[in-house]
Amino acid sequence: MIIAVASGKGGTGKTTVSAALASIWKRPVLAVDMDVEEPNLHLFLKPESVRSEAAYLEVPVLDKALCKLCGACAELCQFKAISLMGAHLLIFPDMCHGCGGCMRICPEGALQKGQRELGVVEAGITSEGIPCLTGRLRIGEAMSPPLMGKVRQRMQAMAEQDFRDIIIDAPPGVSCPAMTAVQDADVILLVTEPTPFGLHDLRLAWQAFHPLGKPMGVVINRAGVGDDQVQAFCREKGLPLLTEIPFRRDIAEHYAHGGILTQLDAGMKATFEDLAQRLERMACEGQGVSHA
Amino acid sequence: MTTTPIHTIAITSEGPTLADPVDSRFGRAGGFVIVDLTSMATTYVDNGSSQVLAQGAGIQAAENLVKAGAQVLLTGHVGPKAWTALQATGVKVVQGVENMTVGEAVTKFKAGEFTFSDAPSH
Numbered sequence: 001m002i003i004a005v006a007s008g009k010g011g012t013g014k015t016t017v018s019a020a021l022a023s024i025w026k027r028p029v030l031a032v033d034m035d036v037e038e039p040n041l042h043l044f045l046k047p048e049s050v051r052s053e054a055a056y057l058e059v060p061v062l063d064k065a066l067c068k069l070c071g072a073c074a075e076l077c078q079f080k081a082i083s084l085m086g087a088h089l090l091i092f093p094d095m096c097h098g099c100g101g102c103m104r105i106c107p108e109g110a111l112q113k114g115q116r117e118l119g120v121v122e123a124g125i126t127s128e129g130i131p132c133l134t135g136r137l138r139i140g141e142a143m144s145p146p147l148m149g150k151v152r153q154r155m156q157a158m159a160e161q162d163f164r165d166i167i168i169d170a171p172p173g174v175s176c177p178a179m180t181a182v183q184d185a186d187v188i189l190l191v192t193e194p195t196p197f198g199l200h201d202l203r204l205a206w207q208a209f210h211p212l213g214k215p216m217g218v219v220i221n222r223a224g225v226g227d228d229q230v231q232a233f234c235r236e237k238g239l240p241l242l243t244e245i246p247f248r249r250d251i252a253e254h255y256a257h258g259g260i261l262t263q264l265d266a267g268m269k270a271t272f273e274d275l276a277q278r279l280e281r282m283a284c285e286g287q288g289v290s291h292a
Numbered sequence: 293m294t295t296t297p298i299h300t301i302a303i304t305s306e307g308p309t310l311a312d313p314v315d316s317r318f319g320r321a322g323g324f325v326i327v328d329l330t331s332m333a334t335t336y337v338d339n340g341s342s343q344v345l346a347q348g349a350g351i352q353a354a355e356n357l358v359k360a361g362a363q364v365l366l367t368g369h370v371g372p373k374a375w376t377a378l379q380a381t382g383v384k385v386v387q388g389v390e391n392m393t394v395g396e397a398v399t400k401f402k403a404g405e406f407t408f409s410d411a412p413s414h
Binding site (some may be wrong): 079080081083084086089090094095139 | 347351354357381
């Protein structure tokens with residue numbers, strides 16, 4: 001079972017919720033931070049013996065001696081990573097999305113496999129035995145989905161090995177990185193706050209993720225501030241409101257010290273145990289629907 | 293090194309005529325007014341195909357420009373990738389051309405008031 005914790009708005013508490021869920025998950029679980037631009041799940045879960053491995057994207061390299069300037073590769077590339085300028089074929093490796101189409105279409109075999117460093121994939125394990133996985137985007141790298149793809153490959157291999165459930169801490173937003181992060185999820189958990197800003201971005205998230213046809217639920221963080229418009233939106237869209245995390249000073253202080261919410265008090269632990277059970281039920285029901 | 297005489301120049305433009313303002317952007321310029329310096333005849337190349345690209349607008353614009361046969365480009369700013377593309381085909385570039393009409397830019401160029409750039413601007 002894969003749970004993706006997402007949101008439109010940044011700073012709503014995705015990482016707080018992801019860490020809390022991972023800490024009380026009943027079955028073996030893998031915690032994955034897919035926010036490779038600014039990973040921070042490790043600040044809460046504190047994995048040890050972290051191993052870091054460089055990740056690369058396959059990009060074309062031109063063998064000028066073989067190229068006959070037919071332009072098939074430049075025409076195929078949708079990202080202007082290859083351009084035929086008069087009698088010159090130019091390659092812009094940082095524009096490449098790594099589809100490999102140019103290398104396949106070249107009739108002369110003039111495009112060979114080269115590499116662009118995307119960043120690193122990091123794996124470690126917490127003192128409680130929860131394996132943690134993330135990516136860290138190279139500074140200057142413009143695209144995060146290719147590195148997220150490498151994290152995803154590793155995630156699938158690690159989870160299959162011992163049938164682990166997976167909790168994915170997704171990046172904020174509703175564009176390619178967010179969509180990439182939630183694509184494997186059985187349930188998408190949207191974290192928001194009860195403010196006009198939270199509602200605005202929750203609506204965007206719902207619009208972006210709804211067409212995927214996956215079960216979705218909402219957690220309201222900082223409940224007690226703002227208004228009741230988020231609740232009204234959830235009712236209107238039939239989005240189950242799974243839990244509320246109150247706006248309390250002791251919670252904020254615990255968070256500010258890097259603490260996991262479930263370790264604050266028995267009430268918080270029970271709140272997240274209940275949330276975990278609801279998510280499991282949603283995942284099972286979701287599968288029932290798709291198999292029907 | 294032989295120097296080809298310059299007869300065709302391109303100016304990034306917000307519209308199709310000499311009276312239109314220079315568009316200071318290159319990759320996402322509205323279009324290019326192509327001027328034949330001998331006859332002073334103008335043609336217009338629409339750059340809308342580049343404007344809509346999520347990435348690579350400068351490269352696409354350079355392709356459009358080269359297809360139109362321009363030897364010189366007068367514009368505001370050229371980015372590094374478009375610069376590389378233009379350099380490959382030997383198009384000379386004048387940057388910092390803005391706040392004037394296309395016609396004024398052509399007059400200044402013919403009067404020798406511009407100097408060619410040797411690096412992209414951003």
